[in-house]
Amino acid sequence: MVIVLVGLASAVVYGVSDFFGGLGSRRIPPLLVSLVSFAAAAVPIAVLTPLVGSVWSAEAVWLGVLAGVAGAVAIWAFYAALAIGPMSVISPTTAAVAALIPAIVGIARGERFSTLGYVALAALVVAAVLLGITREQQGGAVGVRAVVLAVASGIGFGGYNVVMEWTAPESEFAPLLVDLVAGALLFAVVLVVLRLVRGDSWWGAPEPPPVEVRRPGLLFAVGAGLLMAVANALLVWGLHQGQLAIMGVLASLYPLGTVLLALTVLRERLTAVQVAGVVLALAASAALAFG
Numbered sequence: 001m002v003i004v005l006v007g008l009a010s011a012v013v014y015g016v017s018d019f020f021g022g023l024g025s026r027r028i029p030p031l032l033v034s035l036v037s038f039a040a041a042a043v044p045i046a047v048l049t050p051l052v053g054s055v056w057s058a059e060a061v062w063l064g065v066l067a068g069v070a071g072a073v074a075i076w077a078f079y080a081a082l083a084i085g086p087m088s089v090i091s092p093t094t095a096a097v098a099a100l101i102p103a104i105v106g107i108a109r110g111e112r113f114s115t116l117g118y119v120a121l122a123a124l125v126v127a128a129v130l131l132g133i134t135r136e137q138q139g140g141a142v143g144v145r146a147v148v149l150a151v152a153s154g155i156g157f158g159g160y161n162v163v164m165e166w167t168a169p170e171s172e173f174a175p176l177l178v179d180l181v182a183g184a185l186l187f188a189v190v191l192v193v194l195r196l197v198r199g200d201s202w203w204g205a206p207e208p209p210p211v212e213v214r215r216p217g218l219l220f221a222v223g224a225g226l227l228m229a230v231a232n233a234l235l236v237w238g239l240h241q242g243q244l245a246i247m248g249v250l251a252s253l254y255p256l257g258t259v260l261l262a263l264t265v266l267r268e269r270l271t272a273v274q275v276a277g278v279v280l281a282l283a284a285s286a287a288l289a290f291g
Helices: 002-025 030-051 058-084 087-108 115-132 144-166 174-197 211-239 244-251 255-264 272-290
Strands: none
Touching: 002 030, 002 211, 002 244, 002 255, 002 272, 030 058, 030 174, 030 211, 058 087, 058 144, 058 174, 087 115, 087 144, 087 244, 115 244, 115 255, 115 272, 144 174, 144 211, 144 244, 174 211, 211 244, 244 272, 255 272
16 A cells, blocks of 8 residues: 555656656756756755665665666657647657556566556556646657657656666665766766857857746756655665566556646646546555555
8 A cells, every 4th residue: 555655656656757857847858857857856966865874885886876877768759759749649659658668567567456457557567658648639640759759758667667676675865866876967068068069058048048938947947856855765665676567557647646636726628538547546556556
């Protein structure tokens, strides 16, 4: 029961973080949003890591670097896919792949459930797809490149969960700190390369955004990063309990946080498909707790 609640909480916080990241990306380049959010997330994790007695090791470092690269590539691919394809296809595709990879790996490694548990896991994958479907049903044709990027993003997110589950429980948040620092450095290097090769500004675009949109964009990026730190900490704790299939599938319900925020804060009306996704996600989570 605790694992299911932690997984759901992680998914909801991830969704809210994505919401803030999306608002920031409307004001400043997504690459800069990614850099700022990773850097902001590293601050509270850097404080938390020694407080919980995290044990450092060579394994914790290299797995953290691997997770950081996977996470950074996943976020970049997700943003790139959304830029050229309809969200109604990109988001469900990413969520489904991200859910299936840790579920398959976890079950292959020996995690076993009752019949109800397996049904619940399958239902959660379906719920992740339903939650990602937006009103953009007339988004146009989906190119091969957009689909490839969406799948690559899902592989990155799913792979991130698998790598983090490999880290030793006693390492606590040490790999997570390395992951966030590695991701931030990777985005910084890309910004430098774009500056040198294309002559872009340090903001990741040919021209820096106006001052009146720059400040709120940075604030949204910082908010997204702080929330990402909370979500990542919950995810890593759950993965260290040896529940890769459960945590991986539940974490893929990240659209749940965005949907609930849009419903309560922005007063948006959900589509029938999204309502079905919310109901299915909650029902399947409850079934998983017993299965």
